[in-house]
Amino acid sequence: MELDNVTRPAGQAQPLSDEDKRFLGELVETNRTEHHGRVSYMDIMFELEHHYGNSLPGEVLGEVARLVGAPASQLNGFVTFYTMLSTEPRGQHVIRVCTSGPCHVTGAPSIVSELKRLLGVELGETTSDGMFTLEASSCLGICGVSPALMIDDDAYGNLTSGDLPRILAAKRVGGAQ
Amino acid sequence: MKLFSTQIVVPVDSNSVLQGALEVKHVLEEMIGTYNLGSQVSVVETGALGIYDQGVVLAVFPDDVYYGGVKPVDVQEIVTEHLLKGRVVSRLVIDRNLSNRRLVEKETGKSQQKIVLRNAGLIDPQSIDEYIARDGYGALAKALAMQPGEVIQILTDSKLQGRGGAGFPTGLKWGMVAKEQSDEKYIVCNADEGEPGTFKDRLILEGDPHSIVEAMTIAGYATGAHVGIAYVRGEYFMSIARLKKAIKDATEYGLLGKDVLGTGFQFDIEVYRGGGAYVCGEEFALLESIENRRGEPRNKPPFPPQQGLFGKPTVVNNVETFANVPPILLNGSDWFKSFGTPSSAGTKVFSLSGDIVNRGIVEAPLGVTLRELIYDFGGGVKGGKHIGFIQTGGSAGTVLTDKFLDVPLDFASMKTNNVSIGSGVILVASEDVPLLPFLAEVAHFFWHESCGKCTPCREGTLQVKTIMDTLVNRTADPASLQRLGKLLNTLNDTSFCGLGQAAPLAFESALRNFPEAFDRALAESHVPEACQEEG
Numbered sequence: 001m002e003l004d005n006v007t008r009p010a011g012q013a014q015p016l017s018d019e020d021k022r023f024l025g026e027l028v029e030t031n032r033t034e035h036h037g038r039v040s041y042m043d044i045m046f047e048l049e050h051h052y053g054n055s056l057p058g059e060v061l062g063e064v065a066r067l068v069g070a071p072a073s074q075l076n077g078f079v080t081f082y083t084m085l086s087t088e089p090r091g092q093h094v095i096r097v098c099t100s101g102p103c104h105v106t107g108a109p110s111i112v113s114e115l116k117r118l119l120g121v122e123l124g125e126t127t128s129d130g131m132f133t134l135e136a137s138s139c140l141g142i143c144g145v146s147p148a149l150m151i152d153d154d155a156y157g158n159l160t161s162g163d164l165p166r167i168l169a170a171k172r173v174g175g176a177q
Numbered sequence: 178m179k180l181f182s183t184q185i186v187v188p189v190d191s192n193s194v195l196q197g198a199l200e201v202k203h204v205l206e207e208m209i210g211t212y213n214l215g216s217q218v219s220v221v222e223t224g225a226l227g228i229y230d231q232g233v234v235l236a237v238f239p240d241d242v243y244y245g246g247v248k249p250v251d252v253q254e255i256v257t258e259h260l261l262k263g264r265v266v267s268r269l270v271i272d273r274n275l276s277n278r279r280l281v282e283k284e285t286g287k288s289q290q291k292i293v294l295r296n297a298g299l300i301d302p303q304s305i306d307e308y309i310a311r312d313g314y315g316a317l318a319k320a321l322a323m324q325p326g327e328v329i330q331i332l333t334d335s336k337l338q339g340r341g342g343a344g345f346p347t348g349l350k351w352g353m354v355a356k357e358q359s360d361e362k363y364i365v366c367n368a369d370e371g372e373p374g375t376f377k378d379r380l381i382l383e384g385d386p387h388s389i390v391e392a393m394t395i396a397g398y399a400t401g402a403h404v405g406i407a408y409v410r411g412e413y414f415m416s417i418a419r420l421k422k423a424i425k426d427a428t429e430y431g432l433l434g435k436d437v438l439g440t441g442f443q444f445d446i447e448v449y450r451g452g453g454a455y456v457c458g459e460e461f462a463l464l465e466s467i468e469n470r471r472g473e474p475r476n477k478p479p480f481p482p483q484q485g486l487f488g489k490p491t492v493v494n495n496v497e498t499f500a501n502v503p504p505i506l507l508n509g510s511d512w513f514k515s516f517g518t519p520s521s522a523g524t525k526v527f528s529l530s531g532d533i534v535n536r537g538i539v540e541a542p543l544g545v546t547l548r549e550l551i552y553d554f555g556g557g558v559k560g561g562k563h564i565g566f567i568q569t570g571g572s573a574g575t576v577l578t579d580k581f582l583d584v585p586l587d588f589a590s591m592k593t594n595n596v597s598i599g600s601g602v603i604l605v606a607s608e609d610v611p612l613l614p615f616l617a618e619v620a621h622f623f624w625h626e627s628c629g630k631c632t633p634c635r636e637g638t639l640q641v642k643t644i645m646d647t648l649v650n651r652t653a654d655p656a657s658l659q660r661l662g663k664l665l666n667t668l669n670d671t672s673f674c675g676l677g678q679a680a681p682l683a684f685e686s687a688l689r690n691f692p693e694a695f696d697r698a699l700a701e702s703h704v705p706e707a708c709q710e711e712g
């Protein structure tokens with residue numbers, strides 16, 4: 001299928017390369033130093049998501065578990081709890097559209113339906129070209145410019161349905177902004 | 178000379194960046210270079226001014242001129258007209274009072290003093306020198322010269338209460354940790370800010386990160402802790418970056434580290450990030466999360482002051498609570514109590530959102546009314562419309578009619594008037610916004626954010642959501658309001674943590690204040706046949 005080259009099929013084990021292992025080893029050590037001998041799983045997971053295309057492959061989690069000396073099940077329990085983390089493959093860009101109270105009052109429902117229409121997906125799904133995953137989110141803390149959404153690390157506010165094609169197009173051609 | 182030492186202040190916070198503040202600043206710096214004004218005009222980055230609906234804002238000092246909605250193409254005109262010729266570009270000028278009024282609490286005549294937001298928008302938050310120039314770290318120096326017990330006594334006398342939602346007396350909390358015997362203790366700053374409609378902690382962290390570093394260090398000294406941890410919600414990239422920079426600079430200046438201000442007291446601060454879970458704002462869930470576990474609350478008692486992070490005595494305080502500490506130590510507890518009401522001392526930072534003309538952050542003395550917040554500071558409802566409903570306190574807060582506009586807001590107003598203050602959310606919906614779909618969204622929020630640890634909340638929030646959906650779709654059965662009432666009582670009585678316990682508040686208050694909306698939905702409902710047969 002055409003999406004195979006952009007998203008990684010769930011659960012398909014790929015042996016880690018030496019480079020992967022070196023990367024993971026350094027990541028954990030750097031974090032350990034920053035936190036005075038402890039590690040923060042969250043920091044590590046955010047780095048991993050950046051590195052591995054917005055999701056956390058099982059074999060990578062396995063190696064990290066080994067490095068931090070925890071059972072893999074504990075890491076798995078951790079990552080499945082937090083909405084910003086995903087073990088499922090996601091698109092190149094993750095759209096998190098806020099649906100909470102303040103955004104709701106100022107038009108989030110129409111932003112959500114327009115996004116679904118433009119992307120041709122439901123909430124929680126990824127576009128067939130692997131470009132965007134659309135997720136509903138609780139308050140993003142930018143209610144002063146509601147309705148709001150985030151794409152990856154970039155926030156967009158004071159949205160109207162008319163803004164969305166431009167925002168998506170800019171993301172599509174690449175990079176931040 | 179007119180041009181000498183002109184300062185242009187550019188608020189760079191996540192909202193203004195969204196509106197293009199960085200581009201404007203970039204062009205401004207280029208133009209200043211082009212016109213050779215570098216030695217006379219300085220461009221200063223600052224935190225948010227609390228003005229949200231005016232686009233990119235530039236403030237020119239000492240002229241005291243505020244420009245709003247500035248686009249990169251406008252910059253040349255500001256430089257050539259205002260800076261070179263001294264002519265104000267009137268088409269871009271915004272009402273300066275807007276910004277002052279919204280930050281300074283003089284409306285009620287109680288005070289003209291900013292406390293929490295004393296520096297936000299006035300200093301470059303990335304400059305430790307500017308913070309120090311405004312008495313920064315003076316409170317720490319003062320505290321270190323006192324006995325820890327004296328520091329706690331001042332806080333206790335000040336009657337400072339937690340600003341994270343529960344209003345617990347801060348001095349009492351610190352005193353509990355101080356009296357525990359333990360080799361390790363922790364100071365944790367709760368910056369997970371997940372309550373929908375709250376964005377004040379972000380503004381404080383972006384605009385004045387050193388105030389949090391200073392306050393956490395004071396807490397460490399007062400309680401005998403040597404490690405501080407700030408848990409900041411994952412999306413707050415700018416808050417995280419500025420806090421980390423503040424920690425680094427403070428360490429270099431000897432204000433953190435092995436030997437704070439040469440007194441031999443040791444204190445370090447680390448930053449941890451949240452992962453997008455509302456429940457992690459609950460103090461025990463937050464501690465679990467720092468310990469690399471799922472963010473599920475723990476049984477109370479013991480409370481965090483007895484057994485908190487890694488089982489050790491721990492202070493957990495909200496960002497805004499901490500931000501109050503240095504001014505209290507500098508100015509004394511009587512000064513602090515001169516603001517607010519008999520039951521609630523000091524100010525509160527409110528987040529105004531929804532259909533309101535000036536959305537943003539307002540600091541006002543406790544006891545301020547909704548009318549003052551919405552009309553005087555907020556400029557009223559967008560489009561001159563009437564208020565449909567107001568939600569105060571957050572999603573876990575009360576839903577009100579405009580009959581409540583004159584209730585003074587403080588920590589007692591829930592008891593006296595059934596108006597919750599919570600984290601300071603003021604969400605205004607105009608008469609055009611239907612209530613029930615909004616409540617269905619609130620129900621969806623709690624269902625989604627329930628951590629699933631205990632049954633009443635895991636199942637109860639789903640049931641509330643289902644009933645709300647049937648009311649919205651007009652498929653509610655006649656007994657649904659009775660069931661909803663029972664459900665809300667059960668949630669409140671039997672949930673394990675504050676999330677499930679407080680979730681009913683929005684619905685209970687809406688049922689009380691807007692009974693006709695529910696009755697109409699019930700009257701218009703047609704139960705689908707499949708359901709009717711079951712009874």
Ligand SMILES: Cc1cc2nc3c(=O)[nH]c(=O)nc-3n(C[C@H](O)[C@H](O)[C@H](O)COP(=O)(O)O)c2cc1C
Binds near residue numbers: 495
């Ligand atoms: C579900 C839930 C979410 C909470 N979210 C926050 C939050 O985002 N920020 C916060 O400071 N307190 C939050 N709290 C309150 C904390 O548990 C705790 O009372 C507070 O951090 C104590 O600090 P304070 O005394 O300075 O207010 C939350 C509580 C509950 C039950």
Ligand code: SF4
Binds near residue numbers: 629631632676678
């Ligand atoms: S009340 Fe809700 S959030 Fe709290 S422990 Fe129970 S399930 Fe978790």
Ligand code: FES
Binds near residue numbers: 102139143
């Ligand atoms: S409610 Fe949408 S960002 Fe806060």
Ligand code: FES
Binds near residue numbers: 630631632
């Ligand atoms: S006791 Fe917690 S779910 Fe049963």
